[in-house]
Amino acid sequence: MFSEEQQKIVGLRTARVTAGTVPHVLSAPGQVAPNESQYAYITPRAAGVVRSVNAHIGQFVHAGDLLATIDSPVVGEARLELYTRVQELEIAKAQADWEEMVYRNTQELIELLRKGESPEAIQNRFAERAVGDDRERLLTAYAQYRLAIATVERNRELNSQKLITPKQFQEVTAGYEVAQATYQSLMDQTGFEAKLANTRARQAKRQAETAVRTAEERLRIFGVKPDGSEPELVGGKVAGLKVDEPEAKGENQAAAKPVGGRPEAATNETEAPVSTYSIRAPFDGTILDREMIVPGVAVDITHRIFTMANLSSVWIEASVHEGDFDLLASSHEGSEIRFRSPAYLDREFEGTVIYSGDLVDEKSRSIKLLAKALNPDRLLKPGMFVEVEILSPRKKAAVQIPSSALLNEGDRTYVFVKTGPDRFVRRDVDAEAPRGDLVTIRRGLDKGDEVVVEGEFKLKALSVQLASAGH
Structure with a gap:
């Protein structure tokens, strides 16, 4: 029994137990590590x-x-190989352009010959256009063919008038047939050869382009820009x-x-x-x-001639023991962590979980949880040990009381609960580590209970006296 007057004298004050969405707090040892996505061994x-x-x-x-x-020397050979292949490609391009032009002009020339245009008109039309050796061969055969036609027509008239012998007419006719066959065969052959030369030139151009791409990729493998911009190739030297x-x-x-x-x-x-x-x-x-x-x-x-890292952000590697896996199960990518370092006792850092671990270390029976933390001031150094608190959501609301309500006796933790206007009972509780002014109670209290938050030590002393007196 503890009257209201006595409660006022000792300054006894109580507070109601509340429930809220407080996350689980899992403590684990950890260390700072470089952000591996911004960490490189440069070779x-x-x-x-x-x-x-x-x-x-x-x-x-x-x-x-x-x-x-x-x-x-390997890079030098690769650069010179590219330089050679580029020159070969330029030649192949020029040859392909030439053969393409010759092929088009040859096709047009053959078409005009088939239509029977005069040699003078054809010569004038192709005076400034490239046809190659085909021009002379085709026009010569065409002229001989036209001459053979004229000769046959003239001798046919003479033969009808009996001015030449049949044998002479047969010889003229045979000459015409030979000129016609030679001319037709030459046109077919010339058209085919021009097309074949154009196809081969285009194929050679594609092969040269492939050789250039191969040489460029070889330089890229060496980390060298093949466009010559890094560094620029001028006259066999890097300018x-x-x-x-x-x-x-x-x-x-x-x-x-x-x-x-x-x-x-x-x-x-x-x-x-x-x-x-x-x-x-x-x-x-x-x-x-x-x-x-x-x-x-x-x-x-x-x-490894250089090791470099971007330390504007770092990873926090926390070792979570298998006894805490049930709490870790609710942590996922994006969950929050808090951590402290012995180097900065008055400062708390924050991070975000990026991986909650899947493999258990056989020796330590723990998994590695990874979190990312911003490090703009570069206070966090790779290799630094930290104490990590992993925050994971609870399945139901947690019971909370002011941390001042907790009392300890040996390995037991308890509070005084007000059960009547002048009656208080001692109740053992299972409490998490206090965070700030509040502490989360796992077991022992329910929402709405009224606990002593001030004057509890005097209440404790009084209860000891009453117990000694046998009350």
Whole structure:
């Protein structure tokens, strides 16, 4: 019994138990990791010798910034191969255009010959047009054929007047037939040969185009732009590329001015050989590591010469034990997490779940949950340990009370519940870790219960006294 007067004297105050949509809070250890979609080990695409080094550890670079240049015989061969194939394509195009024009003009010439146009008219019409050797052969055969026609007509009149012998007329007729067969055969052959030459020229052009595309793809495999813009191929050399001319040993003798304005050598404007290719930043980010490379060092495709990442966002990897999988089951992509780091005790960070894990580690009996967190100030460093709180929705409303109502005795947690105007009972509860001014109660209280939130310690002391007195 605790009268209302006594309650006022000790400052006893109560509050009603409420229920709300409070998420489950699952705590798990974790660490900061780079965002793998913005993380890269940069390796040479082709083996060679370092020509210049243009970026240093800790430097922020933009996508496309020059990191290093490499001299590679393989790239040089690929560039010269493309240069050769482009020249062959130009020749093939010119040949194809020529054969196409000859074919069209030959077809028109044959059509005029079939119509019986005079040689003078045909010569005038095709005086400035390309027909090739077919012009002379066709017109010669055509003239001989026309002459044979005229000869036959003249001798036919003479034969009718008995002015020539039948044998002479037969010889003239045979000459006409030979001229006609020769002319007709030549027209057929010329038309076919012109069409065949045009087809072969077009096929050769397509083959040359395929060879150019193949050579371009080979350069793309090496990370080199085949259009010649990076760097530009001029006279067998790469024009306009600043290259290293080290005067002494050491990586600070690189001649090209690095991105970011940190000079590592004196600038020397020279033309790099055709074998030089550039290694550039694939995205905006920071150089996290750089292999010990200086001009003159041989590298191959297995060397991770740069490691870079964009740290404007990072991943949080949390290890969730299998005993908490039931709480994790309600987490999904887009769920929220909160986390803290020992480095920033007074600051809480937020993130969004991107993967809730499907494989259980056999040793730790846990799964890896991944979340993405923005890192504009770059306070979160990859490798940093954090304590993660995963927020997952509850199936039903959660019971909450002010955290000041909780009392502890050994490993037991309890509250005082007001059951009457002057009556209070002690009730054990299963409470989650307090968050701010409120705490979620798993078991022990119901919505509408009235708990003591102020003066509970005096109430506790009084209950101990009453228990000792046997009341």
